[in-house]
Each structure stands twice: as C-alpha cells, then as structure tokens.
Amino acid sequence: QKEVEQDPGPLSVxxxxxxxxxxxxxxxxxxxxxxxxxxxxxxxxxxxxTYSSGxxxxxxxxxxxDKSSKYISLFIRDSQPSDSATYLCAIEAHQRTxxxxxxxTTLSVSS
Amino acid sequence: SQTxxxxxxxxxxxxxxxxxxxxxxxxxxxxxxxWYRQAAGRGLQLLFYSVGIGQISSxxxxxxxxxxxxxxxxILSSKKLLLSDSGFYLCAWSxxxxxxxPEQYFGPGTRLTVT
Numbered sequence: 508q509k510e511v512e513q514d515p516g517p518l519s520v521x522x523x524x525x526x527x528x529x530x531x532x533x534x535x536x537x538x539x540x541x542x543x544x545x546x547x548x549x550x551x552x553x554x555x556x557t558y559s560s561g562x563x564x565x566x567x568x569x570x571x572x573d574k575s576s577k578y579i580s581l582f583i584r585d586s587q588p589s590d591s592a593t594y595l596c597a598i599e600a601h602q603r604t605x606x607x608x609x610x611x612t613t614l615s616v617s618s
Numbered sequence: 619s620q621t622x623x624x625x626x627x628x629x630x631x632x633x634x635x636x637x638x639x640x641x642x643x644x645x646x647x648x649x650x651x652x653w654y655r656q657a658a659g660r661g662l663q664l665l666f667y668s669v670g671i672g673q674i675s676s677x678x679x680x681x682x683x684x685x686x687x688x689x690x691x692x693i694l695s696s697k698k699l700l701l702s703d704s705g706f707y708l709c710a711w712s713x714x715x716x717x718x719x720p721e722q723y724f725g726p727g728t729r730l731t732v733t
Contacts, residue, residue, distance in 0.1 A: 539719060539720050539721070541721050543724075548706075548727075548729065549726065549727065550708050550724035550725050550726050550727045551662075551708070551724045552724070553721050553722075553723060556719060556721045558719070595661075595662070597722075599720045605652065605664050605667055605677070606720065606721075606722055608661055608662040609661065610660065610661035611661060
C-alpha cells in the first residue's frame with residue numbers, strides 16, 4: 508500500500524462551485540499534513556498545513572484531517588478560474604527528513 | 619522574509635553532457651535543503667536532502683549527485699546526462715527539526731530537457 512494516495516483527476520467544475528480534494532494515507536503516526544498548489548511550469552506553493560486532527564480555515568480554503576480514517580481534505584469555496592492548478596497533499600515523513608507527496612489532483616475551474 | 623532561487627530556469631542538454639543546477643536560500647540559517655524531480659504526469663520524487671554543510675543523503679540511486687558547499691547553497695550535478703534525466707527539478711528548504719513546523723518551501727524550478 509502506498510503511503511499517500513491521491514486521485515489525479517482531472518477535476519472540472521464551474522466557477523462558484525465548492526471543490527473537495529482528498530488524500531488517504533497509511534501510517535497513523537503522521538502528524539503534519541500540508542496542501543500545495545502548483546500552477547503549470549511553476550514550483551509548488553504552500554497553501555495550508557495542519558497539525559494532528561481538526562479543521563483549519565484560510566479565506567476560501569479549508570483543510571480537514573480525519574486521523575481515525577487516515578483521510579485529509581481540502582475544500583475550496585466559491586471556486587475561481589485562478590484556482591485552476593494541480594493540488595498536492597503532503598505528509599511529514601518520520602524524523603522530519605522529508606515530506607511524502609501525493610501525485611496531485613489537477614483542477615480546472617471554468618468561467 | 620525567506621527567498622529561494624534556482625537557476626537556470628530552463629536547460630537543453632545533449633545526452634552524455636554534464637549538469638550543474640544551483641539553488642540558494644536567503645533569509646534563514648541552517649535550513650534543511652532538498653532536491654526533487656517531477657517528471658511529466660508523475661509526482662514529486664525526492665532525490666537528495668541535506669541537514670547541513672557537506673551532509674547529503676540520497677534517496678534514489680542514479681547518475682546524479684548533490685553537494686552543499688555553503689549553508690544556504692545546494693548544487694545538483696551529473697557527469698553524464700541520460701535521456702531519463704529530463705524533467706522539472708525543484709529545490710526546497712525547510713526549518714531544521716526543533717525550529718518549527720516541517721513545511722517545505724519550493725523554488726521556481728529548472729526545466730531540463732535531455733536530447
């Protein structure tokens with residue numbers, strides 16, 4: 508079983524829709540969970556990170572961690588065409604030496 | 619604030635030629651540094667990470683090498699490029715353990731095409 512799994516999509520939604528992006532992970536010891544946004548031909552940009560379980564909100568973005576299900580989510584409210592990008596989840600690997608990344612979900616928001 | 623630079627932005631090299639990609643970080647001291655490769659349609663593959671000057675850990679056996687000659691400088695090299703080395707190379711930094719959360723910050727990347 509892979510340590511982090513993420514549906515690659517693509518996911519296409521109309522402007523204004525609520526978007527749900529998800530990852531599952533296998534190791535219950537993981538504590539830090541991150542979401543990155545990557546525009547085409549650019550480096551990934553950190554959107555949000557959460558520690559342990561619970562929700563974290565930043566503007567139109569909400570990150571949610573369910574440790575009992577080993578499931579993390581990113582919700583985007585009132586999606587905009589500028590949200591069109593690839594979204595990668597990342598989880599802290601043991602001993603803080605690296606992050607484990609999902610393969611990314613490509614999102615397209617049409618106006 | 620912290621800034622991470624990578625150069626060159628794009629590179630086209632023939633098979634068998636050498637490679638040198640450079641990454642520098644400003645605004646922080648003693649960061650952890652990372653090199654990733656992102657091939658088309660694939661995820662981020664960690665190649666090397668470094669926790670200090672001269673300390674390099676390799677994640678994937680290959681014909682690439684990394685060096686950290688200064689605290690905030692990280693170099694990716696190859697003596698002879700292969701076609702399979704083509705991809706998008708990303709440098710990243712994070713705070714050292716005990717100094718904060720483990721999130722990583724990425725540079726703009728170098729797009730390498732080996733012909």
